[in-house]
Amino acid sequence: MMRNFLIIFSVIVGILFAVNGSILSSNRVKLESAHTLTLDDVMFEKSTGRLKGYTACYKNIIVPSEFGGIPVTSIWHHAFEAHALTNVTIPNSVTFIGEAAFASNALTNITIPNSVTHIEGSAFYGNALTSVIIPDSITSIEGGVFLENALTNVIIPDSVTSISNYAFGENHLNRVTIPDSVISIGWRSFYKNPIRSVTITNPETYIGEEAFNPDVKITRLD
Template sequence: MPEHRPQISLTEDEGCGGPSFLRTVYTPLTERGFSETLKFEGLVFQRRIIMRAWKANGSVKLVTQLIGMLVLLSLPVTVRAQFSFITNNGAITITGYSGTNPVVVIPSSISGLPVTSIGYGAFSRHFSLTSVTTPNSVTNIGGEAFRLCTGLTSANIPDSVTSIGPSAFSNCYGLTSANIPDSVTSIGPSAFFSCSSVTNILIPNSVTSIGVNGFANLSSLTNIAVDASNPVYSSVNGVLFDKSLATLLQFPGGLVGSYTIPRSVTSIGSGAFYNSGLTNVTIPEGVSNIVADAFDYSHGLTSVTIPKSVTSIGSMAFSYCFSLTAIFFQGNAPPDTSYIFYDSPTTVYYLPETTAWGATFGGNPTALWNPTFQTTAPPFGVQNNQFGFNIIGTTNIPIEVEATPDLKSGTWIQLHNCTLTNGSIYFSDPQWTNYASRLYRIRSP
């Protein structure tokens, strides 16, 4: 070994010999053995030392003896020092990163042992990180491993990975793609939550478990595609369902406008429409269960109609829907779960002859929705060359008036949208003379 020595060394009593190394001072014992991990010449060593205390001529002498040395790692110390890790059953889990390089290559081995896991929060909140390359030795990416790496644009997940943990890549706003290799079987809850730059996701046939909100709040996401041979999941028009299309699991956050849920659906999953861009959603008869948090933060919704088939609505299902002023129930009241409409300015409307309704539902006020045509007395009929009539009902309930020339056509045109101020309003149709016949109806907005 060259004569060059580290600048800092331990002064040891007689008999040490060899290169000097920095070590912790121990209390002298009659005889004690210990091991030390040391850095020297860009390498990492482990040495075994015996300390003996002995007495001669009335004085105590401490002698240390180096009895063995092992080279542990050829990885440059400056690189290795950036990673903290633990060893478990002969494998390495990366637990932290202290480096400043925005481009990180995770080593495939440390101390001669394979790196098989990226641990909980290992790279979390490294805001300047832009790219991470994970070696093929890694099989697990742990919970929150890269959470809030807001500058991360590329995360190469190798095809050795089988599990992506909860919130592993959540809030990685710069991440533009989420490449899921066909080795992955499990994607944890909120794994890619709020990755607002991701536009497309392909779920391979190997994935059999996706946690709640796995792909929620992705404001640029317009398509979730599922391999046709996947045994558990499917997709239709970019929307994620279970294989049988009975449960709607995730509506892409980048889709806007109106959406009609397929008639096969019986359950709307937790977070399915989280922070969606929808302004209108049609829930078909046949849906029985709307799970907790299903429509959280759907700011664009102004009204929703709940079919009479719905028998269960979970807590916070329509919470933080700041524009949702009306929700219309066509059937009896489901069991009242707390905070269904938390922080939403919603009035709950129910129909005559339905049951179990109280003054509030889900923490919000209720009102009987009962608009009726008044046809037995003036002003029903033609006045000032316009056909008109009164509509009466509960004060301030919202209504729409629609018309069609023919029931067979199925085409209804909205003519008027209003509230029944003081429980009554007069409606007139100046276009009625343009039609051989015209039929009118009242519906909820």
């Protein structure tokens, strides 16, 4: 009797380990392998081309340029917020990235395609980005877009005319080049970065209160 019980118990334990192993393996694949999103993974508005939500649990994702022949033109507000994403590929079909669209994830790098013309506030807030190249299709860097990341390098193109409040606040930038095109630098836009000095080449550029840390040397060229 005891022998039969032990045999049955061993079989049950073996099955449980096999199932758990399969689940762990599946989760690991979702975490490590790039997954191209399908309509089963998202909420997609066909009439507007807006990707409005994410319902799957893949961490390394590729957003396709279309779903069923309908182009993905917008990644809507909060669409991918707080999903522990580690990597995302944005297609060239996208022109608009909404407020907090990728906020509160674990992204370490991002490529913003040249097709994007507008990025709403806090779009990449609270990630782990170390560098970013902003395409020259962007004219305004909205509030808190890259707030609380780990940026050590950023390239601001000549197309940008304004940098809004907290745009690059609380990162690891030790230097930044402000192009002549920028006419407004918002409140705390570079606050809590280890920048020691900055040169403003456009004498008309407005610099908001606490745009930089108090000890930053700001040089204006006439």
